[in-house]
């Protein structure tokens with residue numbers, strides 16, 4: 710088994726690399742990929758750069774070039790649901806692209822022919838995340854994540870995304886990573902820690918909490934790796 714761990718920003722993967730210590734750096738497709746062996750399993754780690762296009766490229770590369778057969782995403786997100794506060798964790802049950810719009814042709818938001826509005830994450834890993842949460846004594850909310858090439862810092866846009874996709878959180882990479890993993894039959898898990906509320910204070914809140922929230926998410930995702938290994942032993 711080879712496990713891919715990705716984030717979008719350097720701050721999102723730094724805590725993971727720090728914990729792992731020794732790794733090999735491989736340059737490919739204008740990006741750096743970090744490879745290491747952890748408890749006898751191969752890991753490939755990278756941050757994609759921000760947005761749907763770069764995250765698509767990185768997820769595809771990790772699977773097709775590096776041979777990952779499971780993918781975990783760790784990062785931060787803006788909250789839509791009022792029950793999500795800065796530092797809280799959300800696991801994506803399914804993801805959509807909120808900025809995909811061919812409604813002029815009568816299609817719903819987020820839909821293109823032969824695609825689907827939502828892509829579901831791997832149910833087994835969501836189950837495992839409940840065990841991890843319990844063991845860590847943490848609360849992890851499950852919910853819908855909406856993705857788009859836009860930093861949302863606007864109450865009106867945030868509410869529209871919440872209402873249109875029934876989404877609980879928003880970010881800029883999960884929906885595209887989901888499309889890639891789904892197409893290539895790679896089970897995926899997307900975890901985000903809240904950094905802001907996607908409102909007028911979002912950029913300030915984001916800058917303040919990026920680092921601490923990214924650490925929250927990274928710690929959890931590493932425990933997910935431990936859990937996957939524990940389960941694959943029996």
Ligand code: 4EH
Nearest residue numbers: 717759785786787859860861880881907911
């Ligand atoms: O990778 C992008 C980062 C913001 S853009 C998406 N990430 C963070 C999640 C996120 C988010 N996405 C959309 C957290 N809050 C969000 C929000 N809307 N309100 C960025 C950040 N810093 C420097 C440059 N670009």
